[in-house]
Amino acid sequence: MILFSRTDNSLFGRWWWTVDRWLLGALGLLILFGGFLVTTASPAVAQRIGLDGSYFITRQFIILLPSILVMLGISLLPPRQILLLATAAFGVGIVAMVITLTNGMEIKGARRWISLPGFSLQPSEFVKPAFIVLNAWLLAHPAVRSLGLPKLLPVGLLALTVTLLLLQPDLGMTMVVSAVWLAQLFLAGLPLILVAIGGGLGIIGLIGAYFMFPHVSSRIDRFLNPEAGDSYQVDRALEAFQAGGLFGVGPGQGTVKETIPDSHADFIFAVAGEELGLIWCLALLVLIAFIVLRGFYRSGQGPTLFVTLAGSGLIVQFGLQALINIGSSLHLLPTKGMTLPFVSYGGSSLVAMGMGMGMLLALTRKRTHTP
Amino acid sequence: MSSFDPELPLDIPLSTAPRQRRAANTRPVPHAILARAQIRLVTLGAMFSAAMLIVALRLVDATLLQTPTAAQELAGPQEVGAVLVARADITDRNGEVLATSLPTQSLYADPAKLLDPVAAARALVQALPDLDYEDVLDKLASARRFVWVKRNLTPEEVYRVNALGQPGLEFLTEQTRIYPAGGSTVHVVGTTDVDNKGQGGVERGLNAQLASGGAPIQLSVDLRLQHLVEREITKAMKDFNAIGGSGLVMDLRNGELLAAVSLPDYEPAAIGKAPEDARFNRFALGSYELGSVMKIITSAAGLESGKMSLTTFYDASEPIRYGRFTINDFHPERRALSVPEIFTHSSNIGAARMALAMGIDFQKEFFCKLGLCGPLKLELPEVGTAQIPAKWSEISAMTISFGHGLSVTPLHMLRATAATLTGQLVQPTLVKHPEGYVPSFPHVVSDKVVGQMRRLMRANAVVGSGKSANIPGYFVGGKTGTAEKISGKRYNTNARLSSFIAAFPMHDPRYLIMVMVDEPKPNASSGGYATGGTVAAPVVGRIIAQMGPLYAIAPAAVDDPLIRQSLALEIRSRRDAIETY
Numbered sequence: 001m002i003l004f005s006r007t008d009n010s011l012f013g014r015w016w017w018t019v020d021r022w023l024l025g026a027l028g029l030l031i032l033f034g035g036f037l038v039t040t041a042s043p044a045v046a047q048r049i050g051l052d053g054s055y056f057i058t059r060q061f062i063i064l065l066p067s068i069l070v071m072l073g074i075s076l077l078p079p080r081q082i083l084l085l086a087t088a089a090f091g092v093g094i095v096a097m098v099i100t101l102t103n104g105m106e107i108k109g110a111r112r113w114i115s116l117p118g119f120s121l122q123p124s125e126f127v128k129p130a131f132i133v134l135n136a137w138l139l140a141h142p143a144v145r146s147l148g149l150p151k152l153l154p155v156g157l158l159a160l161t162v163t164l165l166l167l168q169p170d171l172g173m174t175m176v177v178s179a180v181w182l183a184q185l186f187l188a189g190l191p192l193i194l195v196a197i198g199g200g201l202g203i204i205g206l207i208g209a210y211f212m213f214p215h216v217s218s219r220i221d222r223f224l225n226p227e228a229g230d231s232y233q234v235d236r237a238l239e240a241f242q243a244g245g246l247f248g249v250g251p252g253q254g255t256v257k258e259t260i261p262d263s264h265a266d267f268i269f270a271v272a273g274e275e276l277g278l279i280w281c282l283a284l285l286v287l288i289a290f291i292v293l294r295g296f297y298r299s300g301q302g303p304t305l306f307v308t309l310a311g312s313g314l315i316v317q318f319g320l321q322a323l324i325n326i327g328s329s330l331h332l333l334p335t336k337g338m339t340l341p342f343v344s345y346g347g348s349s350l351v352a353m354g355m356g357m358g359m360l361l362a363l364t365r366k367r368t369h370t371p
Numbered sequence: 372m373s374s375f376d377p378e379l380p381l382d383i384p385l386s387t388a389p390r391q392r393r394a395a396n397t398r399p400v401p402h403a404i405l406a407r408a409q410i411r412l413v414t415l416g417a418m419f420s421a422a423m424l425i426v427a428l429r430l431v432d433a434t435l436l437q438t439p440t441a442a443q444e445l446a447g448p449q450e451v452g453a454v455l456v457a458r459a460d461i462t463d464r465n466g467e468v469l470a471t472s473l474p475t476q477s478l479y480a481d482p483a484k485l486l487d488p489v490a491a492a493r494a495l496v497q498a499l500p501d502l503d504y505e506d507v508l509d510k511l512a513s514a515r516r517f518v519w520v521k522r523n524l525t526p527e528e529v530y531r532v533n534a535l536g537q538p539g540l541e542f543l544t545e546q547t548r549i550y551p552a553g554g555s556t557v558h559v560v561g562t563t564d565v566d567n568k569g570q571g572g573v574e575r576g577l578n579a580q581l582a583s584g585g586a587p588i589q590l591s592v593d594l595r596l597q598h599l600v601e602r603e604i605t606k607a608m609k610d611f612n613a614i615g616g617s618g619l620v621m622d623l624r625n626g627e628l629l630a631a632v633s634l635p636d637y638e639p640a641a642i643g644k645a646p647e648d649a650r651f652n653r654f655a656l657g658s659y660e661l662g663s664v665m666k667i668i669t670s671a672a673g674l675e676s677g678k679m680s681l682t683t684f685y686d687a688s689e690p691i692r693y694g695r696f697t698i699n700d701f702h703p704e705r706r707a708l709s710v711p712e713i714f715t716h717s718s719n720i721g722a723a724r725m726a727l728a729m730g731i732d733f734q735k736e737f738f739c740k741l742g743l744c745g746p747l748k749l750e751l752p753e754v755g756t757a758q759i760p761a762k763w764s765e766i767s768a769m770t771i772s773f774g775h776g777l778s779v780t781p782l783h784m785l786r787a788t789a790a791t792l793t794g795q796l797v798q799p800t801l802v803k804h805p806e807g808y809v810p811s812f813p814h815v816v817s818d819k820v821v822g823q824m825r826r827l828m829r830a831n832a833v834v835g836s837g838k839s840a841n842i843p844g845y846f847v848g849g850k851t852g853t854a855e856k857i858s859g860k861r862y863n864t865n866a867r868l869s870s871f872i873a874a875f876p877m878h879d880p881r882y883l884i885m886v887m888v889d890e891p892k893p894n895a896s897s898g899g900y901a902t903g904g905t906v907a908a909p910v911v912g913r914i915i916a917q918m919g920p921l922y923a924i925a926p927a928a929v930d931d932p933l934i935r936q937s938l939a940l941e942i943r944s945r946r947d948a949i950e951t952y
């Protein structure tokens with residue numbers, strides 16, 4: 001698959017020969033998979049809430065295009081511009097989140113959305129990758145790595161982001177952001193004892209959330225004791241996997257999407273389970289695992305600590321979201337509103353994921369001075 | 372963070388271009404830092420891989436290894452899943468179908484497949500107007516994967532439901548039980564529930580055999596005779612404004628019940644709406660103090676005891692007072708009565724004296740030998756047991772002699788009477804014996820007493836209370852009974868059981884008939900009485916009159932000398948010396 005000659009020194013020529021084509025191909029496959037699943041899963045949801053059957057499909061594909069363009073476009077940028085982009089996105093995102101708190105739309109009890117002409121935007125989705133890149137830069141910066149006050153900068157960065165997220169409230173994203181932050185500190189060389197303490201603080205925070213947010217305690221209670229409460233979505237999801245069996249009931253033939261409210265988003269993996277069966281679901285898991293491990297591998301190549309930290313941070317976010325989404329549809333975790341990257345329906349998530357993966361692709365491009 | 376290397380440079384590569392513009396800032400990271408990051412990255416990758424493996428295992432578990440609860444639920448009622456051994460038919464003795472199974476469609480819902488339970492419930496109620504909207508909505512909105520909506524739909528109803536085009540509404544082929552004879556045989560045949568399990572009658576008594584399918588079960592009952600008996604008892608119930616009745620016809624040779632009627636009855640298909648009284652079996656389950664018909668057994672016992680003969684007299688000039696009880700006669704003669712007189716006049720005083728004469732222990736032993744102390748065996752779950760006094764005392768012995776203080780079912784009475792007329796404890800059955808099979812029964816009454824009992828029974832139909840059943844040529848013999856029913860702790864003189872038990876032809880008894888009418892009220896035609904003689908005996912007479920042609924029983928010559936001789940009885944009375952008929 002030679003699109004450009006080895007000697008092509010144009011922007012795209014250099015991009016093609018330096019970008020990680022394995023990662024690029026895997027992401028492309030995942031996007032195809034997602035497009036298919038939203039196509040089959042969403043009409044039922046759309047009709048149920050009184051929209052045209054193809055409403056979500058059209059929107060998903062309309063958004064898929066900018067998402068891919070954003071990903072490819074960003075992947076062209078050199079690392080320094082990635083940092084600039086992240087800084088700008090973070091700044092704008094944080095301001096937007098503040099505005100959201102006062103002027104945002106309230107959906108399902110949380111203020112996460114900001115309404116723009118023609119569409120609505122979830123700024124926190126864009127803050128996520130920006131936060132990760134910015135944190136990586138801080139952790140790799142000599143000033144932070146030396147003794148002194150700047151060392152607290154990553155803590156401040158996290159505190160600012162998490163505070164805004166908790167005010168929405170968006171506990172799922174708080175967890176992801178905190179976990180990525182901790183993973184980045186771990187990679188940056190934080191002593192294991194401190195990592196353990198950080199993990200412990202995270203668990204304490206989770207317990208605190210259990211008591212602070214009623215919807216969190218209800219979800220966890222229902223997870224721990226399904227008999228006690230309404231575990232409707234999870235029950236339907238598990239029935240879907242059962243119905244699918246090894247080979248699935250066939251694309252478009254599933255019925256679970258008719259009964260799960262969030263079948264096009266949080267529970268899209270259950271639709272895959274029913275319609276495509278175990279084999280294709282395992283294939284999807286393998287694909288996600290490949291992207292994560294390949295991302296880790298390429299990030300580990302450096303050549304700088306910033307690239308390693310930023311790349312692996314982005315990949316941790318991707319992998320964590322996938323794990324939480326799939327885990328909750330399999331009743332391994334409490335249900336958590338978390339999208340399956342590139343597969344679930346969701347505009348902001350899709351474009352933001354394009355942005356994150358674009359940054360990853362940009363950072364993991366081969367460089368001549370690779371050690 | 373003290374372990375961070377302070378010497379680490381700001382290390383963002385400025386360009387991906389092969390040519391470096393600011394070489395000073397693109398120095399590779401010191402080996403140690405990057406190596407540690409790489410090792411930790413491998414750790415992170417391993418953790419992620421482990422988590423992914425758990426998810427994959429859980430996925431395999433959820434798709435392949437989970438017990439398919441939904442599928443189990445879908446299998447629903449196990450009998451339906453096991454389908455479709457057609458439940459065996461039940462026929463009468465001539466092959467007339469009494470119960471058969473038809474395949475029908477039953478509607479169930481899989482609520483998980485329903486798009487909109489409310490819309491589906493609305494549409495369903497319109498298609499099947501007998502359903503209740505709230506009830507249907509409850510079912511359709513439930514979290515189960517299988518709920519019955521309606522069982523056994525007609526083809527038209529199936530069409531209407533299919534026309535709704537609602538996913539999640541499905542049909543299962545089931546069987547429904549049809550009873551062509553309707554209420555006439557319901558107390559014999561019984562019913563099945565919606566899952567085709569026997570709920571009563573032979574359906575329940577022989578459920579296992581019926582459920583395994585195969586050849587029809589042929590009952591002993593003759594549907595023609597069943598209808599006939601039902602019709603005649605119904606008529607009597609109407610004439611005398613009675614609350615119920617029962618009738619039994621038994622073939623004395625083998626115990627086959629040719630008719631077994633309990634009234635009121637009900638349509639098997641409408642069992643849900645049938646009042647409890649209509650569902651009560653009055654011929655095999657209900658135990659009653661049957662009154663004077665019990666004198667058949669008392670007389671047989673007395674004669675069997677050897678303490679008396681047909682010429683023995685007992686004093687019936689005065690009522691017997693015993694503690695707070697007074698035993699009196701309905702038609703007091705106020706004189707000494709011979710044993711045949713006691714039978715034909717139905718003297719309670721005489722019967723009580725006979726009981727004392729034969730001895731309490733002998734009486735009890737004889738009654739029990741004839742099956743009047745214990746439960747009954749029949750192919751029905753609805754069989755009653757005899758209710759005997761806690762202590763068979765002297766007063767019990769006296770009252771039992773004329774049918775009070777001992778409650779038995781009409782079938783008990785039938786079996787005991789059969790024993791006094793054939794000598795054998797005939798076992799009644801509702802299932803037809805194989806062709807040519809002659810069952811043998813234990814011998815319980817001597818031939819001599821059997822001969823005497825036939826004469827007594829015949830005499831009572833000629834000169835006693837059973838005259839109205841004496842159809843010429845059939846040599847009917849029988850005994851009436853009129854018992855006051857207990858209401859609360861007292862006998863109620865206005866609530867009676869009128870019964871008549873008769874056999875014919877008495878010189879060689881073949882058929883034994885018992886009719887009981889529950890709480891008949893006197894009317895003009897009965898001369899102000901509602902007794903066994905005025906209410907039940909005419910019913911038996913009409914049944915016998917119609918059975919003759921039905922079974923092609925040629926009437927014998929009324930003056931056949933041989934027959935007359937075999938049934939001749941000298942009835943002695945002190946006043947008229949000897950009266951022979």
